[in-house]
Amino acid sequence: MIDAYLVTVLTLMTVWSIVALGLNVITGLSGQFNLGIGVYMGTGAYVSAILTTQSGLSFWEAMPLAVGAASLMGLLTGLPALRVREDSLAVLTIGLVFVFESLLVYLPYFGGPVGISKIPRVALAGQQLGNEQFLLLALCGLAVASAICWYVKNSWLGLALESIREDEHATSVIGIYPARFKLYAFAIGGGLAGLGGVFYAHFMRFISPYDFGFMPSVYVLVMLVFGGIGTIRGAIFGAVVLTAVPELFRAVQEYRNLVNGVILILMMLYQPSGLLGRGSYLWSLFQRMSGSATLVRPAGVSDAQYP
Amino acid sequence: MSWATLGQQFVNALALGSVYAMIAVGLAMIYGVLRILHIAHAGVYTAGAYLGLYFFHLTGSFFVALAGSMLLTGLIGALIERVVYRPIIPKPRIVALIASIGIFICLSDLFRILAGPYQLAFDYPALAGEIRFLGMSAPSVDFAIIAGTAMTFGGLWLLVQKTRIGFGIRAVAQDIEAAKMMGIDVDRSIQAVFFLSSAVAAFGAIMVGVLYNAVYPSMGDMIGYKGLALIVIGGFGNMMGAVIAAFVLGFAETFVTTYSDVPLSREGIAMFMLVLLVMIRPQGLMGKRA
Numbered sequence: 089m090i091d092a093y094l095v096t097v098l099t100l101m102t103v104w105s106i107v108a109l110g111l112n113v114i115t116g117l118s119g120q121f122n123l124g125i126g127v128y129m130g131t132g133a134y135v136s137a138i139l140t141t142q143s144g145l146s147f148w149e150a151m152p153l154a155v156g157a158a159s160l161m162g163l164l165t166g167l168p169a170l171r172v173r174e175d176s177l178a179v180l181t182i183g184l185v186f187v188f189e190s191l192l193v194y195l196p197y198f199g200g201p202v203g204i205s206k207i208p209r210v211a212l213a214g215q216q217l218g219n220e221q222f223l224l225l226a227l228c229g230l231a232v233a234s235a236i237c238w239y240v241k242n243s244w245l246g247l248a249l250e251s252i253r254e255d256e257h258a259t260s261v262i263g264i265y266p267a268r269f270k271l272y273a274f275a276i277g278g279g280l281a282g283l284g285g286v287f288y289a290h291f292m293r294f295i296s297p298y299d300f301g302f303m304p305s306v307y308v309l310v311m312l313v314f315g316g317i318g319t320i321r322g323a324i325f326g327a328v329v330l331t332a333v334p335e336l337f338r339a340v341q342e343y344r345n346l347v348n349g350v351i352l353i354l355m356m357l358y359q360p361s362g363l364l365g366r367g368s369y370l371w372s373l374f375q376r377m378s379g380s381a382t383l384v385r386p387a388g389v390s391d392a393q394y395p
Numbered sequence: 396m397s398w399a400t401l402g403q404q405f406v407n408a409l410a411l412g413s414v415y416a417m418i419a420v421g422l423a424m425i426y427g428v429l430r431i432l433h434i435a436h437a438g439v440y441t442a443g444a445y446l447g448l449y450f451f452h453l454t455g456s457f458f459v460a461l462a463g464s465m466l467l468t469g470l471i472g473a474l475i476e477r478v479v480y481r482p483i484i485p486k487p488r489i490v491a492l493i494a495s496i497g498i499f500i501c502l503s504d505l506f507r508i509l510a511g512p513y514q515l516a517f518d519y520p521a522l523a524g525e526i527r528f529l530g531m532s533a534p535s536v537d538f539a540i541i542a543g544t545a546m547t548f549g550g551l552w553l554l555v556q557k558t559r560i561g562f563g564i565r566a567v568a569q570d571i572e573a574a575k576m577m578g579i580d581v582d583r584s585i586q587a588v589f590f591l592s593s594a595v596a597a598f599g600a601i602m603v604g605v606l607y608n609a610v611y612p613s614m615g616d617m618i619g620y621k622g623l624a625l626i627v628i629g630g631f632g633n634m635m636g637a638v639i640a641a642f643v644l645g646f647a648e649t650f651v652t653t654y655s656d657v658p659l660s661r662e663g664i665a666m667f668m669l670v671l672l673v674m675i676r677p678q679g680l681m682g683k684r685a
Contacts, residue, residue: 121489123496168670172677175432175631178492179623183670186620190663302620306496313493345504352497356483360490 095219097335102226103287104327106233108311109320110280113240114162115309116318118273119253120169121178124185125281125308127165130300132158132282133289134192137204140290147210147290155282162278166271173256185302192297203296207289226287230324233280237320240276249273310348313355316365325364399531404649410537410606412645413544416638417599418622419629420551421592423637426626427568428588429484434495435475436596437619438502443468443597444604444614445506448517457519464601465594472593473586481582499619506612514611517604536606543602547595548638560587617662624669630678644668 111125136154139145145153168180192198199205210217210225217225240246248269251259256266289295311330316322330348334341361368418440425433447464451457475498483491522539525532555561563584566574575581603618604610625644629636648665 115489121492168674171674172627174488175426175430175492176627176673176677178432179620179627180670180673182620183624183666183673186666187663187670190660190666194660194663306500309493309496317489343504343508345500346508349497349499349501349504353479353494353501356486356490356494356497357479360483360486 092219095223097331099219099223099226099287099291101328101331102223102230103284103291104308104311104331105230105284105324106226106287107281107284107308108315108323108327109230109233109237110277110282110284111308111312112318112320112323113237113249113277113280114273116312116323117241117246117253118249118270120166120270120273121174122181122277123178123302123309124165124181124188124305125277126185126300126302126305127181127188128158128161128278128281129285129288129304129308130188130192130295130297131161131278132285133295133300134198134204134285135282136286137207137289137295138198140208141204141206147208151283151286154286155279158282158285159275159279161282162274162276163271165278166274169270169274170267182302185300185305189297189301192300198297201297203294203299204289205294207293207295209293210290222291226291229283229287233283234320234324236276236280237323241320245269245272307348310352313362314351316362316368316371319362319365322362322364326362402531403533404653406533406537406541408646408649409642410540410645411649412642413540414599414603414618415621415625415641415645417544417547417595418618419625419637419641420548420634421596422622423626423629423631423634424564424568424588424592426631427634428564428571428585429480429491430488430631431480431484431491432495432623433592434492434619434623435498435502436592436622437615438499439468439472439475439593439615440596440600440619441506441610441612441615442471442502442600443593444517444600444610445510447597447601448515448604448610451517451519457521461598461601465597468597469590469594472589472596476586476589481585503612503616510612512612514609516608517601517610518608519605522605523608534606536602540599540602540606543598547598551591551595554591560584564588621665621669624666624673628669628672628676 107125107129110128111122114120114122114125132154135157136147136150139150139153140147165181165184168184169177172180192203193201210222212221240249248259248264249272251262251264252266252269260266285300288299292299307330308327311326312323313326314330315324315326330351333347334344340347355362359365359368364371364374418436422433422436425431425436443464446467447460449460450463451460454460454463479494479498480491483494522536524535526535526538555564560583563574563579563581564587566577566579567581567584567588571581574584600615603614621644625640626633626637629638629640644665647668648661651664651668652661
């Protein structure tokens with residue numbers, strides 16, 4: 089038996105890891121700025137919450153539908169990414185997250201500003217899952233999400249996405265149609281973030297529009313950047329550490345935003361690829377220690393930096 | 396709907412557009428020289444309001460408060476450029492964007508810690524009343540905002556078009572490398588841009604503080620995001636385009652919220668319009684098709 093409080097923190101870490109992995113596919117792999125990951129997380133959470141509280145579906149029936157809806161939302165919001173890029177896209181996604189939040193607040197169907205409460209616990213074989221079993225379930229979700237990310241990164245699709253990130257124009261010249269692959273990235277990333285949202289909704293059992301607004305979206309970006317954007321280990325590491333730190337130090341909890349902001353600035357100034365990102369100090373050290381860095385790069389050539 | 400209410404709405408819209416324009420013009424200038432989205436401008440704006448309130452309580456003079464806040468806020472802007480942006484600029488684009496978010500988060504939390512999470516009143520009796528004419532009445536702050544904006548923009552235009560430092564700014568905005576080769580002090584020009592934009596933002600923030608009689612930590616957030624969207628719509632780095640977009644938004648927001656019953660908040664409507672505009676004309680109102 090482990091401490092109930094610890095279980096709560098571990099579950100939150102898992103949930104945020106899944107969402108960060110989703111953002112990693114969109115912003116890390118394919119280089120599309122997105123400051124509105126909350127839209128997809130919120131879609132997943134709200135669809136699942138409404139289906140289970142109002143339509144009487146079980147968690148298991150609602151989850152694929154919710155993830156599908158989040159994925160669809162990814163496709164929809166990916167459409168503007170075909171028309172605008174970089175800075176315009178960043179601004180556009182900020183706009184989208186505000187429209188999303190304001191829609192949820194003003195439509196009574198979504199519970200208005202108070203949100204949706206009494207979201208049922210997950211039941212398996214007629215038995216309600218306790219918090220510890222739920223943690224296991226969420227960890228399974230994280231494993232699936234990591235596997236998807238690993239597959240995407242190491243398949244032809246990942247190659248296409250990374251080449252769009254590095255040079256969109258050159259990519260289209262060699263016959264890869266960037267629009268299609270950008271939409272794939274938004275759909276996959278949206279779906280993953282939606283999965284995180286589903287777990288969030290059924291764990292908190294109460295959701296409000298403000299859980300998925302601009303600030304939560306920025307937190308996810310902070311996690312990703314802190315850990316190492318573009319890598320699976322970085323997304324998970326960032327989510328785990330930045331969920332743990334406010335819990336460990338009460339002083340940090342009080343000044344959470346200040347600490348987050350300072351972390352962002354310092355990371356950008358001194359280690360923009362993240363603590364465990366490609367070519368970062370810690371990761372190179374780890375590779376040297378474990379002897380896995382067999383490839384010796386000629387001096388002056390560094391890993392391709394993001395983006 | 397009478398002509399009097401229409402006139403009042405017109406004044407309101409003009410004042411709102413002026414406030415947006417003051418933010419957007421600074422963001423456009425900064426984008427013009429550094430090609431970055433200065434999200435932290437929202438935090439700088441809020442700093443202007445707090446500093447203005449502080450000086451107002453300290454001295455009791457509104458004009459000292461304006462001048463002191465504009466000066467100090469300008470220095471804060473220049474400091475941000477010097478400490479954070481200058482080392483980051485050679486790195487990939489997203490680095491500066493994320494650092495900017497970091498500064499923004501830091502600043503807004505600092506205000507909460509230093510001044511408390513609640514609203515502070517900004518009582519300035521001379522501008523608190525309403526002005527009546529032609530059968531209509533509008534807050535006198537509205538007129539102060541419109542007049543102040545006109546004066547600020549006039550000054551800014553003179554500075555950018557007629558002075559040496561303005562010459563440097565225009566050169567850097569056109570081509571930073573060429574400007575460097577022509578012997579223009581690029582760093583000083585960029586510092587000047589940050590100082591000016593931040594000072595203008597502080598002016599807008601104090602006026603808004605008086606208008607709503609409230610200064611609070613997140614007062615800059617919404618207006619900052621809108622400002623960013625406005626410079627996209629205005630055609631990146633195009634000051635004129637940003638100002639026009641700001642007034643379009645001011646009018647659209649005022650009239651849509653007054654004369655329709657869309658089930659969205661004011662901010663939701665504004666953001667929705669901005670998203671639509673960005674999608675329809677990604678190159679901006681004044682921008683050329685790439």
